[in-house]
Amino acid sequence: MTGHEFGFELRVCAWAEQRWRPEGDDVPRIVARQLGTRNRRWDTVVVEVDPEGLAQRRRFGEQRLDSDLLHVVRHAPADWQYYRDALPHPGYPWRYVRAAVHQAADRGVVETRRNGNKIELRRKWPYPDWVERIVAIENKPDLDASAADALADQLERDVALGLADEVWLATESDGDVERALLTEIPVEAGILAFDDGAASVEWLPQSLDADATGTRITDRPSGGAFDQSAAGFEYVDADWKADKRLELAERAYERGWRSYVDTMRPDCRHFRVVEADHGYVPRCAAKQREQTAAECSGSCPEYEPEPPAWRQRGWPIEGGPGATVRDVLSERRDRQR
Numbered sequence: 001m002t003g004h005e006f007g008f009e010l011r012v013c014a015w016a017e018q019r020w021r022p023e024g025d026d027v028p029r030i031v032a033r034q035l036g037t038r039n040r041r042w043d044t045v046v047v048e049v050d051p052e053g054l055a056q057r058r059r060f061g062e063q064r065l066d067s068d069l070l071h072v073v074r075h076a077p078a079d080w081q082y083y084r085d086a087l088p089h090p091g092y093p094w095r096y097v098r099a100a101v102h103q104a105a106d107r108g109v110v111e112t113r114r115n116g117n118k119i120e121l122r123r124k125w126p127y128p129d130w131v132e133r134i135v136a137i138e139n140k141p142d143l144d145a146s147a148a149d150a151l152a153d154q155l156e157r158d159v160a161l162g163l164a165d166e167v168w169l170a171t172e173s174d175g176d177v178e179r180a181l182l183t184e185i186p187v188e189a190g191i192l193a194f195d196d197g198a199a200s201v202e203w204l205p206q207s208l209d210a211d212a213t214g215t216r217i218t219d220r221p222s223g224g225a226f227d228q229s230a231a232g233f234e235y236v237d238a239d240w241k242a243d244k245r246l247e248l249a250e251r252a253y254e255r256g257w258r259s260y261v262d263t264m265r266p267d268c269r270h271f272r273v274v275e276a277d278h279g280y281v282p283r284c285a286a287k288q289r290e291q292t293a294a295e296c297s298g299s300c301p302e303y304e305p306e307p308p309a310w311r312q313r314g315w316p317i318e319g320g321p322g323a324t325v326r327d328v329l330s331e332r333r334d335r336q337r
């Protein structure tokens with residue numbers, strides 16, 4: 001990913017946080033980046049939420065509930081019950097479920113007690129229905145013919161699987177490119193064009209049936225004149241999709257989109273955050289441009305720790321400018337939740 005692509009991705013996230021939906025009324029949402037499944041990662045994910053459900057979700061803490069913990073909290077009974085009687089068989093050994101029950105108790109999201117040699121549990125709160133819709137956005141600021149080809153293929157797979165309720169492509173505005181785009185990109189995908197920070201809808205997406213069985217395209221013919229092979233596909237069960245959607249929403253809840261700072265080096269003397277159209281983006285004073293998350297690491301040749309003098313006020317408890325950047329971004333992430 002180039003610095004430009006990374007910066008564009010952050011701008012799309014910041015814009016979505018302020019403006020979603022692009023056409024129509026504002027809806028409560030959580031925005032995250034670089035989330036997906038083992039086989040597919042989206043650049044920007046917008047989780048549209050039910051505000052009351054989200055308020056109830058907050059009782060389960062800031063950390064995500066992974067699939068094992070979700071299995072426990074979603075099925076934990078209101079009254080004490082042996083965990084094997086209360087929870088449906090998960091399809092893997094019970095000892096893993098028992099470990100997840102203990103983990104859930106350690107996190108304070110269920111209660112447990114011992115009855116003889118049996119572990120019993122009961123819920124503290126019902127797990128709420130807080131996720132309304134999931135929207136996946138693929139970002140490509142500099143779209144050329146080969147990128148459009150690759151994106152069209154990815155978006156066709158997203159549409160067939162229907163894990164998200166909508167898929168979009170976000171790009172930078174360019175009249176010629178847009179015309180080419182419309183012919184390449186599947187009609188079910190929406191197209192957003194950004195120009196100087198303002199987004200316009202070039203094509204509205206169709207809602208996908210996220211509750212229905214999906215189709216995973218496993219193989220497709222190259223399309224050459226001599227290629228007569230058939231496309232390969234498999235069906236994906238609706239329950240699997242429902243579970244994955246919730247896991248995805250949980251990850252979005254935990255991470256938001258500002259977590260990039262966790263893997264970058266705001267403690268480097270060259271690290272800056274600058275105001276962009278809808279929020280702040282990182283910039284490297286040494287490189288004189290926006291850096292990517294990958295290159296902004298301890299192995300960066302220009303990395304220099306911020307001088308101790310910068311940290312004198314409040315140091316070492318509050319830290320220097322780098323720590324302030326972390327604090328500000330983390331506080332904004334909490335506010336979004």
Ligand code: SF4
Nearest residue numbers: 268271284296300302
């Ligand atoms: S010099 Fe390297 S580590 Fe320092 S801010 Fe720039 S990219 Fe990041």
